[in-house]
Amino acid sequence: MPKSTTHPNPSHEALAVVLQVRGFVLQVLLWERAREPFLGAWSLPGGRLEHGETLERSIRRHLAAKVDVRDVAHLEQIETLSDPGRHPERWLVATAYLGLVPAHVDPRVPADTAWHPVDELPSMAFDHGEIALAGRERLRAKLSYTNIGFALAPPSFTISELRALYRAALGHDVSATNLQRVLLRRRVLEPTGDTRAPGRTGGRPGAVFRFAAAGLEVTDQFAVLRPPDSR
């Protein structure tokens, strides 16, 4: 049995794919590297896991340096990457998280940090490009069977506004009619009772809705092969 000193442990970092719909486009928060390797390339925010903290606490701590953490409405683990070649010099394991920021906030970010459309990623450091895309896919999948939209939307909104968010996140058009019906049938949305005044150009005032729950819930379980007579 080898002595433990001959087998050091990997460094472990937490990374976050922080997504927000900004200007009708799904964007990811990136950080421009100031040193080699990948000097000048963009990377996901994150950093080292310290003794005594969980990965989730760690990513929250690192994100605090980039955005107001209270603005992150949802955070979930995506995947842990361990390819020995993912960092050219060191042995570095990374656990990636998905973070979502609602559209109504505009967090102040440091000068070396900026939002980029997920569909037009700049030159990315390490494997961070693939991780960002994995985050986008996780969001897209969960939009269709959970209430995860709550983490992209402001506290209240009209169906049109919500539709714009879904369209940006999903990358394809979404019918306002069907979006409303699906989310109401599942009781994901509920009307606030208010209406939103129309713009200069007129139009009927839109009803205002909110998400019924503040945390992630699965809303479309057992699509098939459900237990018998579970209606």
Added chain:
Amino acid sequence: MPKSTTHPNPSHEALAVVLQVRGFVLQVLLWERAREPFLGAWSLPGGRLEHGETLERSIRRHLAAKVDVRDVAHLEQIETLSDPGRHPERWLVATAYLGLVPAHVDPRVPADTAWHPVDELPSMAFDHGEIALAGRERLRAKLSYTNIGFALAPPSFTISELRALYRAALGHDVSATNLQRVLLRRRVLEPTGDTRAPGRTGGRPGAVFRFAAAGLEVTDQFAVLRPPDSR
């Protein structure tokens, strides 16, 4: 900035929830601990991540000591656990995998290793009980929207045989009629053309099927909010 020596890295281990349907019951491969902490309690197979290997290679290497790795038909990452208190003495991060063994093989396992029904777990070490249940839930979820059954089933089988596997894995009854229709409609199964002779007690010979694909495929994407006119 603290020196790196004052901040050691965590040990990192890979664990596996290896599931197989044995005797009409979903069972998990467990390993009886021979030393403290948790002496005599049962734990998931796995072990230390070594330099130069990925987590997946690592779990395959550790599993090789318990089962013939070629018997593991599917392996996927579940989650990484990082609670500092999950090990009473050391700082130990664990990445859990789900492994599936088809029902037709009976791997030779060492004396300290045994299969246990997932629904009646023995006294478990660390957080391994929760991890085992998370593995079961991952399997159950994927049974309903992917072809993951291929990793539980033998190369060919009748619908009755497949139904028994699904019932054991899902934990509730499954209608053979509907199982057949769902999996054929999705082209997850295909007939081999053969039939299986009935038992002593008679009955119509059953048609023999196989899974159409050997790897994991999502078969029920876009349950809702799919792109317009994507039929």
Added chain:
DNA sequence: GCAAAAGTGTTGTGTCTACACCCATGT
């Protein structure tokens, strides 16, 4: 013939998309 097991026909239900139409507002 009878029991047992496999497989098909059929009906009902629920969910979703698409599209036509109606509603409420500003100019």
Added chain:
DNA sequence: ACATGGGTGTAGACACAACACTTTTGC
């Protein structure tokens, strides 16, 4: 009045569950 955007009604497609019924075998 009319343009604009919001909302409802409705029909069709589809997938699924449930159950009755038929088919094929052993005894």
